[in-house]
Amino acid sequence: MNKILTISHLYKKYQSGFEALKDINLEISKGEIFALLGQNGAGKTTLISIICGIVNPSSGQILVDGKDIIHDYRIARSLIGLVPQEVSTDAFETVWNTVSFSRGLYGKPSNPELIEKILRELSLWDKRDSKIMTLSGGMKRRLMIAKALSHEPKILFLDEPTAGVDVSLRRDMWGLVRDLKNMGTTVILTTHYIEEAEEMADRIGIIRKGELILVEDKKSLMKKLGKKELTLQLQTPLDAIPHELHIPGLMLSQDKFELTYTFDLNSNQIGIAELLQKLNENGVVFKDLHTKQSSLEEIFVSLVNEGVNGHAV
Numbered sequence: 001m002n003k004i005l006t007i008s009h010l011y012k013k014y015q016s017g018f019e020a021l022k023d024i025n026l027e028i029s030k031g032e033i034f035a036l037l038g039q040n041g042a043g044k045t046t047l048i049s050i051i052c053g054i055v056n057p058s059s060g061q062i063l064v065d066g067k068d069i070i071h072d073y074r075i076a077r078s079l080i081g082l083v084p085q086e087v088s089t090d091a092f093e094t095v096w097n098t099v100s101f102s103r104g105l106y107g108k109p110s111n112p113e114l115i116e117k118i119l120r121e122l123s124l125w126d127k128r129d130s131k132i133m134t135l136s137g138g139m140k141r142r143l144m145i146a147k148a149l150s151h152e153p154k155i156l157f158l159d160e161p162t163a164g165v166d167v168s169l170r171r172d173m174w175g176l177v178r179d180l181k182n183m184g185t186t187v188i189l190t191t192h193y194i195e196e197a198e199e200m201a202d203r204i205g206i207i208r209k210g211e212l213i214l215v216e217d218k219k220s221l222m223k224k225l226g227k228k229e230l231t232l233q234l235q236t237p238l239d240a241i242p243h244e245l246h247i248p249g250l251m252l253s254q255d256k257f258e259l260t261y262t263f264d265l266n267s268n269q270i271g272i273a274e275l276l277q278k279l280n281e282n283g284v285v286f287k288d289l290h291t292k293q294s295s296l297e298e299i300f301v302s303l304v305n306e307g308v309n310g311h312a313v
């Protein structure tokens, strides 16, 4: 079996009586990047917290690499790394100590070479002796990832890794997740941003009011969504689109402050990553970007219209 995570008939009812998860069934393969999309309060953190043993399930079963999260709690937990939604660390501790200590918590022998490798990969090596309170928000987030990787987990959970993170750091984070995948780690992340799921995930799950209403291969989901529009707000206005950037679908707004790229995901047009690369090469600097048809609401609407899997949404 190449399944690293199997969730069967999982239910969660909080003490308040609120039903946060209803009959969740999901299988994740080794090495996969899975994005869980859902609006505020949909149940994403609840699901992750149950898998990581922080919240008790009401019923159902979860196996992590074949180990039951309740009966084989310690083994199952040691296979998991969690980067929680809320950043919380000891402000007075150093980066190096925090990450080393975290490894020790899992009973793993100290391994300075590994800690160094992790800190270097996360661009935190120069900050190894700094106290956490002196780090920027983005660095703190990377530190949380370093902590979660310190005991060499097989699955990494990232609960909204890029919420409130600026555009360039968000792209760094995407690159990092790809590197982790290349190293064989399975990554499960939650997000509100469809473009984030689109950039990274192999498969996407959509959770709504505690129900997993759709799980699908990203490519086939994106095909269903069809045309999209990317808008880039420029740092400085352009007189005209440079010759090297005469790409089908790319247009300059009348006020010269915005570039829009209309593209059909089913066509042979270049992708967003390639477009951004080309803009970069040609010195076009933008301060923000967003895609239309990017809200979950719109995706839900298009799902309803198409009646995917016969689910009523």
Ligand SMILES: Nc1ncnc2c1ncn2[C@@H]1O[C@H](COP(=O)(O)OP(=O)(O)OP(=O)(O)O)[C@@H](O)[C@H]1O
Binding pocket: 014, 015, 016, 018, 020, 038, 039, 040, 041, 042, 043, 044, 045, 046, 047, 085
């Ligand atoms: N301890 C708790 N007791 C009662 N209800 C809770 C508890 N924790 C969460 N909930 C409720 O469960 C639902 C799901 O919350 P959860 O944090 O899992 O959502 P989420 O999808 O992670 O949302 P967000 O995108 O805002 O992080 C919400 O309605 C929330 O109010």
Ligand SMILES: [Mg+2]
Binding pocket: 044, 045, 046, 085, 159
């Ligand atoms: Mg959450």
